[in-house]
Amino acid sequence: MQAWIRRNSLAALPLAVGVGLLLWIAPIRAERPAAHEGISADDGLVPARPALARTGGPYVRSSEAWGKAFHEATRRHVVSPRVEKILATTYGEVLNWTRSGRTLEVGLDREVYLVTVRGPVIVGGGRHPLSSFSRTYYVYDAPTGRLIEWGATILPEPEGSQSEFRR
C-alpha cells in the first residue's frame, strides 16, 4: 500500500500540472481561430497577391498597343477615332488617373500601356442611359499585349510622355 501511495503521489504531480495547463489553454485556443474565420468568411477569398505582378520585361511594342487601341475604338463605334496618347506606365499610375475602381488581378506595379483615343462615342443604352463621351481609353498588359481594361470617360488627357519602357 505504501508503494502504491508513493507511486501515485509522484504520478499525481505531472498529471495535475498537465491537466491544469490543458484546461487553462483550451478556451484561449478555441477563441482565436473563431475570430479570424468570422472575418475571412465574411469577406470572401481575397487573393494573397495579384496574379499579374511586375515582370521587368520583355514587353510588346507600343505600336502594337496603338494599333489594338485604334481597332478597339473603331469596333466600339468611336466617330473618327484619333489616338491621342500612349503611355508606358504601371497599373497603379493608370488608377491615379482614372480615380475609379480596380481589378485585383493586376498588381499596381504591373507594366501596362495606357492608350487614349479622341472621338465622340456613345456608351450605355438599354436599361442604362445613353451617354456621350469624347475620350475612350484602353489599358494593355505590356508583357502580353492583352486588354486589361477599357473605358469612356470625361477625365482630362493623362499626364506623361513616355511611350516605351526603358530597359
Add this chain to the structure above:
Amino acid sequence: MPARFASITSGNRVALVVALALLALAPAALGRPAVTVSPPPTTPTMTVTGTATPSRTPTRTFTSTPVSPTRTPTPSTPTQTATITRTPTITQTPTRTSSPTATPTATTSPTRTTSPTATTTRTATVTTTPTRTATTTQTTTRTSTPAPSATPTETPTVEPPSPTPTPTPEPCTFPLDPKSIPPEVDRGTLRRWYGIGVTQATPPNLWLGGAVQWQNQNMSVPQGVPDAFIAEVLWVTTQNVRPCFVEVGDSVWNDDAGNLQQGYYWAENDATGYHARDLQVQVVRPPLGQFQRYKIAQRRGAYRVFIGGIQVGVSQQPGDTLHVETGVESNNVGSRILAPVGFQTFQIYDENGRWVPWPTQNQDVEAPATWQWSWPTATNGFN
C-alpha cells in the same frame, strides 16, 4: 491510519502535498483566469471581436453621407413620393432635354415597350419626359410673365423662382451628344434585349449589394458582327440611383480575328464614366451546367466584386443600392444561349449587413430573350 503513513519519507510527503495542492488549485484557477496567465491572450481575442463590430458602423456612416445630396434634388419634383421607382429614370431626361436628340431617344423606348413585362419600367421613362417638358414650360411662362410686366414691380417677383428649376444633374449621367452617333450606325444597333429578374429596395431602407448564382452555359454571337455581345450579368446600382452601378458577368463576343471569345468581366458606371475590366486569370470556370456564384457587396466603404468566392475587383463608389438585377443582355437578336440557364440563390445584402432572399421578384423580358420565375429559382435563355 497514521501508523501506516509513518514509513513515508518526508520528501514524499512534500511531493504529495504539492500534488494535492495543484489539483485543488486547478479548478480555482479556471474560475478566475484573468489573475495569472489569461489576461494577455484573452484580451487580444476580445479586441478582434470588438473591432469587427464597429468597423461596420463607419461603413454605414460613410455610405449614408452621399444619400442626402442625392436625395436633395428629388423633392423638387412634387409627386416624387408615389413614384420612387422612377427617380432614377429622371436622370435620363436632362440628357435628352439638353439635346435635340430627345425625340429619337424616345423612339427607342417605345420599341422596348413591346415587351409585356418591360412595360412598367419603360412607361416610367415616357412619363418622365413630359415631367421635364413641363419644367421647360414653366420657364416659358416665366419669360412671358416679365414681358408684360415690364413695369419694375413685377421683375423682383419673378426672380426668386428662377434658380429653382435649374436641374441638378444626377451622378453618373453624361449628356448625349448627337455628334457621337456615327452616321454608319443604325440606331437599331444601339438597342439591347434583356431577359432579367429585377428587385428594388423601398427607400429609405436601401441595400448594400446583391448576389446570385447561375449555370455556366455556352453562348454565341453572329459571326462577322464585330460589336455584338451577349452576357449573363448581375447589376447592383450604387449611389442610391439607377445610372450609377457596378456589374459583374460572363460575356461572349467576337475578337479582332472574328473568333468567338468568352470571359468574365466586371464594370462600373461612376462619376467619371464607364470602366470595364476583363478577367482572365484567377477565376475558374465551372463545367457546363454547374453554378457559378456572383456577388457585389459594400463592405468597409467600397463595393467589392466576387466571382466564385474570389474577390476580383473593388469599386470606390459611395452610396447604397436601390436595384439588384440579373440575367441576359445582348445587343444583337442573332445571339444565342445554347441551353436554358438556371438561376438560384437570389440574395440582397440588406441594410443590416445580412444576406437575405430577394424581397420582390419582377422581370424585364423582350424576345428573343426569355426569363421564367419559379421562385426561389428561375431560368432564362436567348433563342
